[in-house]
Amino acid sequence: MTDTSNPLLNRDYPIPFDRITPDDVVPAVTDVLERARERVDALGAGRGGGYAEVVGELDDIVESVERTWGPVSHLNNVASTPALREAYGEALPEITRFSSRLHHHAGLYRRLRDFTASPEGRALAGLRRRHLNRTLREFRRAGAELGEEDKESLEHLRVELSELGRRFEENLLDETAAFKKVVRDADDLAGLPETALERAAQLAAEHGEEGWLLTLDMPSVQAVLQHADDRTLRREIHTAYLDRCTSGDRDNAPIVTRILEIRRRLAEILGYPDFPDYRLEMLMAGSGGRVRGFLDQLIDRTRTFHERDTAELLDRSQRSGLGSLEPWDVSWLMEKLRRERFDVDDDMLRPWFPLDEVQAGLFEIASRLFGLSVERVDNPAVWHDEVRYFDVRDEGGGHLGSFYTDWFPRDTKRQGAWMDSLVSGGPAPNGSFQPHLAFIGGNFNPPTASRPALLTHREVCTLFHEFGHLLHHTCSRVEIPSHGGVNVAWDWVEVPSQIMENWCWEREALDLFARHHETGEALPDELLARLLAARRFMGGWLQMRQLSFANLDLELHRTYRGEIPVMDYAAAALRPFVPSARFVERHILPSFAHLFAGGYASAYYSYLWSETLEADAFSRFEGEGVLNPAVGRAFRDCILARGDSRDADELFRDFMGRDPDPGALIRRNLGSP
Numbered sequence: 001m002t003d004t005s006n007p008l009l010n011r012d013y014p015i016p017f018d019r020i021t022p023d024d025v026v027p028a029v030t031d032v033l034e035r036a037r038e039r040v041d042a043l044g045a046g047r048g049g050g051y052a053e054v055v056g057e058l059d060d061i062v063e064s065v066e067r068t069w070g071p072v073s074h075l076n077n078v079a080s081t082p083a084l085r086e087a088y089g090e091a092l093p094e095i096t097r098f099s100s101r102l103h104h105h106a107g108l109y110r111r112l113r114d115f116t117a118s119p120e121g122r123a124l125a126g127l128r129r130r131h132l133n134r135t136l137r138e139f140r141r142a143g144a145e146l147g148e149e150d151k152e153s154l155e156h157l158r159v160e161l162s163e164l165g166r167r168f169e170e171n172l173l174d175e176t177a178a179f180k181k182v183v184r185d186a187d188d189l190a191g192l193p194e195t196a197l198e199r200a201a202q203l204a205a206e207h208g209e210e211g212w213l214l215t216l217d218m219p220s221v222q223a224v225l226q227h228a229d230d231r232t233l234r235r236e237i238h239t240a241y242l243d244r245c246t247s248g249d250r251d252n253a254p255i256v257t258r259i260l261e262i263r264r265r266l267a268e269i270l271g272y273p274d275f276p277d278y279r280l281e282m283l284m285a286g287s288g289g290r291v292r293g294f295l296d297q298l299i300d301r302t303r304t305f306h307e308r309d310t311a312e313l314l315d316r317s318q319r320s321g322l323g324s325l326e327p328w329d330v331s332w333l334m335e336k337l338r339r340e341r342f343d344v345d346d347d348m349l350r351p352w353f354p355l356d357e358v359q360a361g362l363f364e365i366a367s368r369l370f371g372l373s374v375e376r377v378d379n380p381a382v383w384h385d386e387v388r389y390f391d392v393r394d395e396g397g398g399h400l401g402s403f404y405t406d407w408f409p410r411d412t413k414r415q416g417a418w419m420d421s422l423v424s425g426g427p428a429p430n431g432s433f434q435p436h437l438a439f440i441g442g443n444f445n446p447p448t449a450s451r452p453a454l455l456t457h458r459e460v461c462t463l464f465h466e467f468g469h470l471l472h473h474t475c476s477r478v479e480i481p482s483h484g485g486v487n488v489a490w491d492w493v494e495v496p497s498q499i500m501e502n503w504c505w506e507r508e509a510l511d512l513f514a515r516h517h518e519t520g521e522a523l524p525d526e527l528l529a530r531l532l533a534a535r536r537f538m539g540g541w542l543q544m545r546q547l548s549f550a551n552l553d554l555e556l557h558r559t560y561r562g563e564i565p566v567m568d569y570a571a572a573a574l575r576p577f578v579p580s581a582r583f584v585e586r587h588i589l590p591s592f593a594h595l596f597a598g599g600y601a602s603a604y605y606s607y608l609w610s611e612t613l614e615a616d617a618f619s620r621f622e623g624e625g626v627l628n629p630a631v632g633r634a635f636r637d638c639i640l641a642r643g644d645s646r647d648a649d650e651l652f653r654d655f656m657g658r659d660p661d662p663g664a665l666i667r668r669n670l671g672s673p
Helices: 022-045 051-078 082-104 106-117 119-123 126-142 148-178 194-206 218-227 231-242 253-269 275-280 288-319 327-342 346-352 355-370 457-474 494-505 525-533 539-559 566-577 606-624 629-640 648-656 664-669
Strands: 181-183 212-214 373-376 388-393 399-406 418-423 436-441
Touching: 022 051, 022 082, 022 106, 051 082, 051 106, 051 126, 051 418, 051 436, 082 106, 082 126, 082 148, 106 119, 106 126, 148 253, 181 231, 194 212, 194 218, 194 346, 218 231, 218 327, 231 327, 253 275, 253 539, 253 566, 275 288, 275 539, 288 327, 288 539, 288 606, 288 664, 327 525, 346 457, 346 525, 355 373, 355 457, 355 629, 399 457, 418 457, 436 457, 457 494, 457 629, 494 606, 494 629, 539 566, 539 606, 606 629, 606 648, 606 664, 629 648
Parallel strands: 399 436
Antiparallel strands: 181 212, 373 388, 388 399, 418 436
């Protein structure tokens, strides 16, 4: 009998996060998995049946587990505590085993194949045909056709892999939270913007310290590396940030080595030449070889711009009296050069970007372009008092979905910014519409006693980016939820998010939210002109840095075989992308969560791949009007609403009427050498 008092076993909407405790986790997971196994066995033992009885039943089983596990995984990212970690760590292996055994269940696989060969199965068309084909392919890719010994090996490897990913992420969270530097002398913080100083002073007071407290949260790190005149302080923070999880009890290097070994072994058992060919088979790129070609071409086209930017940095370092340029000088020197050349910097723009007004303007853009209304509503069932809750409705007032926002750093919260799809809704078989539920969050500087939360322009772009993921999820009209929203090819998923960043550069859009938090003044024309003039500044350096990470990711998974320490391999792979060995971030892997605790293994290239597509797609808005509702509606209907209901290249052609232009990214980001 299901324990209906356990909030993880109910299907309440919204999710009652305020009632979920660590003690609920293991009993809920045990209960839902026990019932799921019984249903899987019954399904595998049965004969005959139509689509609903076979494929629909399997989908419902999987969804029941996801609805229980999803909130646990989410809370582990935003409100991690020792008790929750312990419960999460106990339940995670069981979740992984269930998934592995589901795909290895001989009776279930037979039932799926029998249905495929039946008259109804052969007659399937459209989305149901696509879903059946993908389901069978997922079973084969998981090892359904292998012998029992190989299946057992795969299960053990997958359980170990999930545990290693959990340990990697926990180590990184703890190592980041452990660093605290108290500064007593204001002169040591010369150059830091007032917003950063206020935040550091507030943190010091919260920790019972006098002076200013620096941490390894991204707002604190960026403030020091971009603005601190004290070179020794920049070096200390830069080193501490890059050296996270490289020694002691939280050393992630052995975890990285083992994760790479497991991924190689998984691909080998499944019959693939290497992990990239396995991982990329169902993505737009299709294979590691095609990604290699994509990166090589982009590296070649970026090289001239990178060499130009590198020469300028080295020359300016000498002329400024720094002498040899060091890694901890780069961001600081870039900011100085940007101020000198364009009279603009990140902190100069903060007063025009108060968080609440930026959000309100973003919601207005969503209304004008996509016909959506976003309204904040009261919801006390949240995990922290900083969390806000919003409803999204269509033109007719229909409830498309809701979402949470959580924008400020905490020691119990992971780094970065992200979107999480908590409930995948969509059209139901009975004709109703089940609303979606999602989360977007980040780590911006919070408000202080004297001012609201103020964003840099880059942080505005980050907020728009995550909202793009949210739109992709919330606008989905796909009847099968596992094909809706962000459940798409990984090298397509960033297109809706990255395209939203373009509106952060457009006067028409900025006029909807860029107003001085004290005077209400719109962003002055001359300041916007300087911002736009600086858009491509150091673009070659920055793009080559992204290419270096994509190259490292691909080659680690294609060619690394443990013959040398993984840090040495990383150093050698990164060396061609930097001006000297001093700039090699040899310690990046133990904190590279995208690759070892996220979904970007062998797929870091997807940022640049998607950016190439969205740079081209935005050209339609540029040509027909950046706030043109007809173009916005076409984007919503052709891309946001369609999820994985068709191949991504077909969706692109539906919107653009042609194939992608591979030169769009270079033209927008770099221009002419």
